[in-house]
Amino acid sequence: MTTMQNINSKNNYMPRICFMSHHLLRTFSKPIIEEYAFRAQIETIDASFEQVLSLANERISAANVDVFLSAGSNASILRDGIQTPVVSIDVSGYDLMKALIKAKEISPNVGVITYGDAIPSLDDLKSLLLLNLTQYHYKTPREAQACIQKLKDKGVEVVLGSSIIVELAQKAAMKAILTYSLESIRIALDQALEVGRVAHLEQTRFEQLNSVLQTLPEAVVAVNSQEKIIAINHAMKKILSVESHDLRGRTLSEVQPELSLKDVLQHHTEDEIPSSVLQLDNRDWVSHKAAIFENGQIVGAAITLHDAGTIYTADTKLRMFERKRQFTARHHFGTIQGDSVALKNTINKAKRYSKSEFDILIMGESGTGKELFAQAIHNESHRANQPFIAINCAAFPETLIESELFGHDDGAFTGSKRGGRRGLIESAHKGTLFLDEIGDMPLSLQTRLLRVLQERAITRLGSNTPIPIDIRVIAATHQPLKDLVALKQFRQDLYYRLNTLELRLPPLRERKNDIALLFNNFLKSSLTKNFKNHAVLDEIQHLLSSILNQYLWPGNIRELESVAKRVAILLPTLATPIDQNLLYEELPDIFTKHSISDDADQTLPANILHPHTSPKAPFENLKTQFDKATAALKMANGNHLQAATLLGISRTTLWRWLNK
Template identity: 55%
Template structure:
């Protein structure tokens, strides 16, 4: 075996280190032919020429690859075929052109008419046409191994051919037998092969640089990532994944992932049996969220990726996202157009709120639970000059007394045990230039009421642990369902703070004082869900049946309770559009059973005078013909109170309900 390395001495070694490394794997005759080309390309590539054939070729090539001494191979005939079959590196074959064949046959004619051609594996297609044109007797044979090559030469020798055309190996074997021989390749073909090799190396370098960049990105990711080819051999991996699979092997590339850790197997993903659904796995004593994905090229799966997310990082990220979204939602969502109501009292309240929105004074909203105090607060904010500024809402009753101070006023670092490093601004400070809504202000501790009063008077706050006041520009809207005047008398609420808050007062009427709005809201929500004629007919019957009870109910939860009851009815109607009175009793018993408890302040026990009065009323009712008419008359006399009506008739409430719903 002969090995040669051609270099140009005036090119710096540093410069040559950046040249593509090309191995010209050949046999001596082809090498001799290629020497001018090798010299010509030496200022563009490091070309190493090695004489070898068949198995010897493969072992040498593998050693060069292992030592990272080659980027691409250039070879011909059997050598090229063997290298391409067993190696992953690019192998450029020196192709026999039509010109090469014609030149070789014309040269062969000088020796005589009988010409033998030996090629590796496959015949050369245009050979017979050229031989016919040149009036040559052609003997064409193929070989697959060195022994077959020798046998082909011996057979042509028996045929007494004048000359043999073939590869460098055939040329060498023929020469040893003193037979005339011609090398089929030309210098032009070698030039073409070297040009292709340079282009392949250029593209490979670009891909290598891209891979290097991607790999650098992979190393910076907090997730553990690995990529495999279609045989599940690792093509890319970051340090975190290496740590998970407990591998420090620098030659991990090319190894089968499932053999390193079967929990990470991507075989199902590669075989299309897995739909790449994210799943939780346990690995290394930790919980991971595993996400796999298939890699496609031309609609074919060429590999897959696996990404492992640390479950603790996901939890932290989820918290940060929710905090981020909360900060982005520091804007009021509702406007006055979202407030439903046609009763005069609610219209007057809305009109007053709109007027107050135009001012900069603080506002106190008074209303029972569920009347929509925050809805009004947001609407006022959106109708004011601060509409595009922050709207910060805090429920004073939802925070422990020990936390509400730091939440409202913020704190400096080290202000108390567990205080946030670097300090933290409070909600009052966060509302700067906007609106601060304090719901359930009646539950604010007295100690904080003093500090809040100072904020409202001075328009500045001082964080816990600090002595430096911070100027703020806020508008305060406070809300309560409690009687603050009574709290002031009982020393539960500061009088001076009450006067400060009560500059502008809005009192939201309870739902029981808006009977028409109750019916309209219920009707709107019910009819919106059901559109067919049959459904609408049943809805009308339901509305007719339930309307008196809706009007007479006390609605302690106001709109919040009405919405809850409406949702229950909608859910029941979605199962069956026709609802009996008994089903209504089961689904919304409070409308019927709690009515008397909320509507009447009188004791439920019958007194002697009540009994006499009921007896007199009963005589009037007996004139009615049907039980339903008697029940309706009793309800009218009892002002809609079921207990009194049933006492008047001397029947139970259950019997009363049955009479009311008789056809």
């Protein structure tokens, strides 16, 4: 029999209590249940032993119970079999005493039958109340029946116990007294109200979290400390091809051994567990496992699966985003540091060039700021709000640079993107195209580039249709392009086309006035915010000033910047007076004799002092680029930058030659 009492009020939540008891206890409790009808929704169900769990699970599945209220064996069965909280009606010492006194009025031969264990304190009451008291306990209905029989055989006339015992005793024509009191039932109901309220709050919180879990694109499943599934989202159910009801009471390892969380539960680690890749449902997944802790105790674990395909796509998008960022120029003339007349003149010239629409050729050694100037010119020009696209011609193999620059049409080559892809020249439409290391551009591409510059139209690879474009080209090189023209390595017509406006950037050794300023600025911006040792800072600036001035700076400002960074890392470890040996160790290039300009005329080949002279001597007799590169490296004692400078090529080109 079931009865649902009262309805729920939205503002004042009434916990849903399921009172599961033997019908005798229900009848006995009726007045109290009625008393609580306005404080809780109480459903009373008559059940005992084997029916208890299935009836309870029905309520749980229908999600209409917060707490179970039960007594004796029912309470114990429920506690063992379900996760929902269970409050039990307990027999107090006072209840027992009252029942025993009542029993004594009937007969001095009294039997007490309890569920589970015997009550040790009963023996004291025995002598106190002058009773002939026999105590038995049971676990199953059969044992309960056997206890009754044993008492009867002993001549016991009155039996105390739970409602099941009372019923069995009455059937055996014995007198019986229910040990529970109305007061104990009231106490249990009060407790159930509180537990039910808390359980409801927790359930609401769980449902909120669960609904968040359901919206996640990642597949998630969580287990308790016995690895039983406690939460799972749609994405995970789909991968496992299961429904929620298939999962009840099952461990994750049973459902899908590959996702087993037993290792996490056993290893008790709060450290991050490395992710791994697995295959399920014909797809690759990146899995993350983590333990769930509560007050320092491991209470469960969770596993998340990320679709590897989605990760690849996200990675590509991030790269695209990164690439887009490369399409903007950060620098302007204000960021170009230096007070030297040589630099000021160059800046003024560059500013004038910015206002014109002609293409520009920037010449200068590696690290003199060619890209910096190109960006500044772009930002000073009327194209400032349009794309600035930089491409390093030395960094790409010929085949790749062609499609990077010109783009391709659908099916232009194996693996070409469907729908085609626009190249960098097209992407620079309305803006500036910066072609760094133009001297390294293959001849075939020089021809195509010239056509683009003359016709102001671009034809993608695999297409015949020219697309009109409006770009300004700024090309840069550290190589003597005129010499390359003479050697027929650079097209003369392209050279004249590009150098309509020519900007020569002075190497650092030609503007020594700027060295200290640049070094100090780079040093300060590389120091950590909490570095406050001004004495060390002053001493290092003083110690290095003349050394830095004498050095040739083959890598120019880039090299100066990296020297400043190395010093910035060293500074926090130094104390005054500074141990100069530490400086020698950290900056061997700066301190080597070969680097000092006073000696340079005797010790270095001519082209390091006059970098725009031809790279031929002393390597012109060597046949292959590899031989030239290794010979230069040997001469530069393994220093790549110096070797590249000796050859008159960029470091990128040096690497390329070495890999040939």
